[in-house]
Amino acid sequence: MADRLAHKIAVITGGAAGIGRAIAERFAAEGADIAIADLADAGETAAAVTALGRRVYTARLDVSAPGDVAAFGREVSSALGPVDILVNNAGIYPLKPFEEITYEDWKRIFAINVDSQFLMAKAFVPGMKTKKWGRVINISSAVFWLNIQNFVHYVTTKAANIGFTRALASELGDYNITVNAIAPSVVKTATTLSSPLADAFDAIVASQAIKRLETPADLTGTVLFLASDDSEFITGQTIPVDGGSVRN
Numbered sequence: 001m002a003d004r005l006a007h008k009i010a011v012i013t014g015g016a017a018g019i020g021r022a023i024a025e026r027f028a029a030e031g032a033d034i035a036i037a038d039l040a041d042a043g044e045t046a047a048a049v050t051a052l053g054r055r056v057y058t059a060r061l062d063v064s065a066p067g068d069v070a071a072f073g074r075e076v077s078s079a080l081g082p083v084d085i086l087v088n089n090a091g092i093y094p095l096k097p098f099e100e101i102t103y104e105d106w107k108r109i110f111a112i113n114v115d116s117q118f119l120m121a122k123a124f125v126p127g128m129k130t131k132k133w134g135r136v137i138n139i140s141s142a143v144f145w146l147n148i149q150n151f152v153h154y155v156t157t158k159a160a161n162i163g164f165t166r167a168l169a170s171e172l173g174d175y176n177i178t179v180n181a182i183a184p185s186v187v188k189t190a191t192t193l194s195s196p197l198a199d200a201f202d203a204i205v206a207s208q209a210i211k212r213l214e215t216p217a218d219l220t221g222t223v224l225f226l227a228s229d230d231s232e233f234i235t236g237q238t239i240p241v242d243g244g245s246v247r248n
């Protein structure tokens, strides 16, 4: 077994499925203990983490609910210990034309995709400051740079994730806490497969240099790197992990 995250405790939001689940399992395989916050039951991820010999704590909560996130922060610390790594992954991506997006839709997607990252950072960064070591990794999206329809609210939240990453990094460098984001292309998950986004798979793959559909496993190596000591001098960055769709 590899040990790049030995003795680390990692929180992964939205770890019951898709990208978050893949990150949780990869981190556990590298020696981390794992805490998951998800609306859904994360039992399958928990079983996989346990099978890898690591400790796991799961809680069902809405990551956009301030009181629930604060309580989760306290519960994780008492169940596993002080947290070293936070992966803000939970998010939703409903497609809607601009004219049909209501203000309620707008506030909801901001609460889940943006407020959650702020609330989770408020819960876990203080402990990282005490340790003088920490990693915050936010999941943004390559859609920020792409020409994509019916995603005005989503793209705006993913832009906010990039701004949050850059600004928070500036305040935490003195504590050896790095804050970075990744920007995936469209990724094959149960949610995208059953979404109208699946209709855009071919066009998005055509925009990539590597012409195959991205999978969650394509992301875990970069997230692991950002969580490890190997990336200690990288902060405030958003790394496209997208088969070459976005070129810096």
Ligand SMILES: NC(=O)c1ccc[n+]([C@@H]2O[C@H](COP(=O)([O-])OP(=O)(O)OC[C@H]3O[C@@H](n4cnc5c(N)ncnc54)[C@H](O)[C@@H]3O)[C@@H](O)[C@H]2O)c1
Pocket: 013, 014, 015, 016, 017, 018, 019, 020, 037, 038, 039, 040, 061, 062, 063, 064, 089, 090, 091, 092, 093, 112, 139, 140, 141, 142, 183, 184, 185, 186, 187, 188, 189, 190, 191, 192
């Ligand atoms: N799949 C893609 O194509 C793609 C591409 C770029 C970025 N992303 C981003 O990656 C992240 C994960 O995407 P995914 O495809 O794995 O999604 P997914 O739907 O497969 O999994 C998301 C998980 O988050 C949980 N979740 C959703 N809302 C929640 C809430 N309010 N509180 C707690 N848990 C909640 C869900 O229950 C689910 O387990 C999202 O932030 C998404 O924007 C996805």
